[in-house]
Amino acid sequence: MPDTEHLPPKKRTVRLQARALLMLLQLTLPFLLYLTLKWEDPVPAFLVAAVFVLSMLYLVWLG
Amino acid sequence: MTLSLSFWNWLLALSPVLVVLIMMLLFRSGGGRAGGVGWFTAVIAAVLFFGSGFELLAVAQIKAILLSLDVLFIIWTALLLFHIADEAGAIRMIGRALPRLTEDRVMQSLLIGWLMVTFIQGTGGFGVPVAVCAPMLVAVGFTPIQAVAMASLGDTWAVTFGSLGTSFQTLIAVTGLPANELAPYSAMLLGFASFPSGMLVAIIGNGWKSFKRALPPVLLLSVVMGTVQYLLATNGLWTLGTTGAGLVGLVVGFLLLRLPAFQVHHNPLSELSLAEDDQDNGKSIWLAMISYVLLVLLAFGVNLFSPVSAFLGQVRFTLNFPEVVTRYGWVNPAGPGRMINIFGHPGAILLYTCVLSLMIYKATGYLTPGALKRIFNKVTRSGVNSSLGILAMVGLASIMLHSGMTFLLAEGLSVSIGRDFYPLVAPLIGAIGAFITGSNTNSNVLFGALQQNSAQLLNLAPALILAAQTAGGSVGSVLAPAKVIVGCSTVGLAGEEGIVMRKIIGYGLIPIATVALAAWIIHLIG
Secondary structure (H helix, E strand, C coil), X not given: CCCCCCXXXXXXXHHHHHHHHHHHHHHHXXXXXXXXXXXXXXXXHHHHHHHHHHHHHHHHHHC | CCCCCCHHHHHHHHHHXXXXXXXXXXXXXXXXXXXXXXXHHHHHHHHHCCCCCHHHHHHHHHHHHHHHHHHXXXXXXXXXXXHHHHHCCHHHHHHHHHHHCECCHHHHHHHHHHHHHHHHHHHCCCCHHHHHHHHXXXXXXXXXXXXXXXXXXXXXXXXXXXXXXXXXXXXXXXXXXXXXXHHHHHHHHHHHHHHHHHHHHHHHHHCHHHHHHHHHHHHHHHHHHHHHHHHHHHCCCHHHHHHHHHHHHHHHHHHHCCCHHHCECCCCHHHCCCCCCHHHCCCCHHHHCHHHHHHHHHHHHHHHCHHHHHHHCCCEECCEECXXXXXXXXXXXXXXXXXXXXXXXXXXXXXXXXXXXHHHHHHHCCCCCCHHHHHHHHHHHHHHHHHHHHHHHHHHHHHHHHCCHHHHHHHHHHHHHCCCCHHHHHHHHHHHHHHHHCCHHHHHHHHHHHHHHHHHHCCCCHHHHHHHHHHHHHHHHHHCHHHHHHXXXXXXXXXXXXXXXXXXXXXXXXXXXXXXXXXXXXXXXX
């Protein structure tokens, strides 16, 4: 049972949308990271990695 | 080389797994949160203690996404197929049909709590078999606690090749061993586990007095289902291992009802109209089940006809990675990541089945207005939650693998347990991983590489040890709190999961012990 089960329906929908967006972000960012790793300038790769780390933090917060 | 083996370093390598354990067992966190915290622990340990740099971590995470996609493709499409069939009434109609066929309580419990659970696990998985079959068992007169316990224990042997082989696919992806090496031992060990699984269903439902009565049908059905699963798995059809075993098991189970000993009602299958429920009035059970028939046909067609599989296998996706090395010299060689066969993937076969099923159900009016929206909502809800947990867990496992942590863990285990007894312990490790994470798949992700490394260090057959891992994981996953909660929620036991857990954990040790003993004997025989 998802841990959103106890929430009111509207909050549950919002939380599910947030989870879905987070999932899409976590699926796509590593591919962006792969592209940026091939560039000479390392800054874009660091930025993408930083966003990925933030997305993991959001996952921990969201539960 | 990685860090030298010491108790402190071994604990550091174990720390991400320990964190996941603590989060899930003590704080009752879901897979996503526990996996996320475990991922951070793995990153910190990899950087501070195992000498991993930015590029190594990036490569590990990108490879993890390829592995995740391989598994998520099946999870999402399997969920989609199950909910399409459920909306068409297939599951409800089967649930009503079974108890009409016999008054024998032992056979009723076996048909729903074991055979039906196995069949649904074949494509449903993720707690769905227990959620679907527990209410059916209550409907035929078992108590809610008995119902959840029976459905859970009936599922113990069926998880690895269930859900279209998601857990098995993961084991292949994580270890790099081919299916034809892993399948024979895996199917064999799970086949052995099917016997205690069936017996426990009968005993929990009808008491120890039913032992003698249950023994002949359970023995026959476990041999039949174990053999069918073995034949499918070892002939490239491992995606259908559990589905095929469940289907044949149901057919043999129905045939057994024709024996006078099982008090058959004179209700031939062809006469079943199943029209009690307005929702399913006038529907044919055979047409309602067309999605599963199509799945079997398509999966067999694609796997058995090499021109078809060659045609579908033309488009493959992967990424190439450079060599990455830790500061301590642990080398991850350059090469491609996981190859995804886009149109011939088990997930793609499921998707074709979903599209065809939807067309048929739509044309025959089996889907009520709003069905598509309901299917979408149910699939999204289950799929997103599972996916986030898997993404975090696979990332964690990949970082542990690339930084040398998994190797150190395996080295520690192999040194402390020793060669002769490791096959006895391997299923327990798999079961613990699945119990913690609620998933055979996640257990294989967490411990697959570790068990492989241990087997190599101890000079044991890696395929046998990995089979023991996944068979133990199969049992452990259905005993997990996460899955028990799902079962309890469908029979009005929400908040009373502890009672069910206490009932099933003791019984659950029996199939785990069976797998361990079988793995040990196979190892001794050589």
